[in-house]
Amino acid sequence: MGKKIVFSELIAFGDLKEMIDGNMISNRSAIIASYALCGFANFGFPWYSRWGIGGIAPERKKDISELVLKARLGKTIASFITACIAGILI
Template identity: 45%
Template sequence: MTGGFATIAGSVMAAYINFGVSAIHLFWDECESVATLIGLKTVINEFVAYQELGEMIKLNNLSKRAQLISTYALCGFSNFGSIGIQLGGLGSMAPERKADLSSMALRAMIAGSISCFMTACIAGLLVADNACTQC
């Protein structure tokens, strides 16, 4: 459930936080799996989450619709590692504004997560249930 990282309890906690978000346009029994993927993306990074998604697809644990929606939900750099990249990159360009940048970093990550969720919701609205048989 944690992508091979048994000691990382933060991804499990993030999965339960994201459980309500993943309920949009998904079957109820798939919400925990997609919430776990979103938690992995937030705590570790999107590459580990996509790797775990690939394993779920191989094991046929997700429907085609859940695969499509979770692909859009995972697409983005809204994770804790990206906060460090943002502060390092922008802080070197404007060293006198590092305090301002660090005060906005967590809010920027949350805004990035919301934009990924909105994209996934729109994809779920635009794709009909029977259209995913051809995905």
């Protein structure tokens, strides 16, 4: 989860694949981890959001800058809640 938040979910999924191939984790754990890793809540995403949306609404860049970190936290929580629900259902 740390690599997902700091770097990218692609790097974290690569590590998850290695764990699955090496039989280090169970199938249930792999499914739950997959749900937790889905989402764009890494450190780079808020800046992409600011630049992308800021280009559409340049007069609102300050507002966007204030909201992107809150949005990142919300995305992380949503991904983890989804993983919790998946863990309950499987």
